[in-house]
Amino acid sequence: MQSRVDQPMSRYDGAVPGASLLIVQDGKPLVRRSYGLSNLEEQTVATPDTNYRLASVTKQFTAAAILLLAEDGKLDLDDPLRKWFPSLPEVATRMTLRHVLTHTSGLIDYEDVIPPTMTGQLHDADVLEILETQNRTYFTPGTAYRYSNSGYALLALIVGKASGKDFATFLKERIFVPLGMTNTVAYEEGVSSVNRRAFGYSEEHGRWTRTDQSQTSAVLGDGGIYSSIDDLAKWDVALYDDRLLSARSRQLAFTPVVDSDDPNVRYGMGWRITEEQIGGSTLWHSGETIGFRNVIVRYPERRFTVVLLSNRNDPEPYQTARAIAQLFLR
Template identity: 65%
Template sequence: MLRPGLVLVSTLLVCVACARGGHRMDVEQNIDALMQAYQGDVPGASVLVVRDGKALVRKSYGLADLEQRHPATPATNYRLASVTKQFTAAAILLLIEDGRLGLDDRLRQWLPSLPMSNDAITIRHLLTHTSGLIDYEEVMPADQVTQLRDRDVLHLQEGQDRLYFAPGSHYRYSNGGYSLLALIVERISGLSFQQFLHERIFAPLGMSQTLAYVPEGPAIAHRAYGYSWIGNTWQRTDQSSTSAVLGDGGIYSSIDDLARWDAALYDDRLLSDTSRAAAFTASTTTDDADVAYGYGWRITGESLWHSGETIGFRNVIVRYPMRRLSVIVLSNRDEPEPYRIALAIARLFP
């Protein structure tokens, strides 16, 4: 049996060739071909293509829950993984607009229990992955069974009296940096991170089914469960020991709610022009010479994008602001990574 990722890559190449070769397949048929591996009794996906606020494509494939055979729908909520980071960055920018925080504030001003090795790290360094913080995944116990929370990430960092490099001198993607940003939001606002997101972002934008998930909080409506391809079959792998860390990847959302988020990024209904410009401006280069990083966003040519990868989920949002076009693909499976699929879909909408 071929691995599902290999099947999808072959389908993608054939579909793009068809789209460019003059075959009279309509756009929806092209997208269905690209999403072939997600169709049937397998972990699924939801796809949104939106231009000028209008949904051009809004479709789902496969199953959100294999055991209960619940189909994926546009209302299905997937764990966003690192797509969460743009929301964490937005929360920080809102506090800056409130005058309660500064980009050049020192990290230890807000989290003073951190060691002196962290003294030069600023909020800006955390947002842009240039802090040099030690990855918490590398120092957590190898036999960790209970789920870590953001506070546990802080405790792990408290024991690391070293950095990978001087803050601001290099780029290294840091989940821990965004976890600490969530704790700073809590420290300044007096609210839990999930409450702040709900009150300041989700509720104002009408994202009624989106939440940062904690077991003691509200249940996830229309929940997709994550799966991995193991031993020639799909097995549920919905949670890991790091799945409860919120700031770097704990939000659940749907393509319907993300359409509202995308719309808010074109005007000042949530963030000011200044804040949005800062988030979308290249602040640092990354490990890929073609990709820069802003605040919670990767920047590649004309596109703003971010992927999200965690056990059982693979997601991506790709925005083309000058074209007023966005493509979102959310999936509840370990493979394939959907970035290339989103780019292929975008090419169908010149």
């Protein structure tokens, strides 16, 4: 079985940007290994405790933070977005936190309307500033689906407002430390550091070039967490019981609310949901940003999970993770 797993992972092996692969059954790792390099310049070999930028895999943690604060009574999922951001234009009046969590808000994509005066790296607060100028939506809130990084940046700011702590500190104190995810961090340059950090690369004209950061890489709520397969194993097992989220909160996160732009995929709160012929229902999320491509695919009916993290722009890992899962689930 190990050789059969290594075959689809072979493209990550050698003196190239690499990947880390975790396969978990009933909370126990069946496969836990890494391929290739986490740092080409220093020839650092990737290991299971290498930390990769999760990109949009971050969204499940942002959603969990909001659900925890709802459990605390600090906010309500049906709060109007303008309750938390009265500076937003009138068009946001009908948007709720529930809409934002499920990508049904219609918020404008901030990446499409960055003003030319904003030349440095953006942060979540900059996203709010940009959206304050956008008195329009893609559709009436609650009537359609459009994946929204804008919304998840705002959710990170709401975590700060509702908890009285900044987003990164809240995640550390309420999620990462309690679960023993000691090397996971919502990374802020000059504030925090990433242990055993993988750097991102893109293949250009047959050569790998470091492309670790973009203008939007410092936005935390939509994609700023770094983690490893070892830490994500702890996250995965915590989603089966009440150690972090209540049964009601987990149900909210894992129940499909809306059809996505893929007819085979629905969306809950921070999770995509599909039905597989082999393995049953899946909860999953991918994440891609400049130099990183990642995915976590959970088969809760089988208590089986595949995590694939990589520090390169290609290939897309979701189908690889599914193919590897089917080797075990047949």
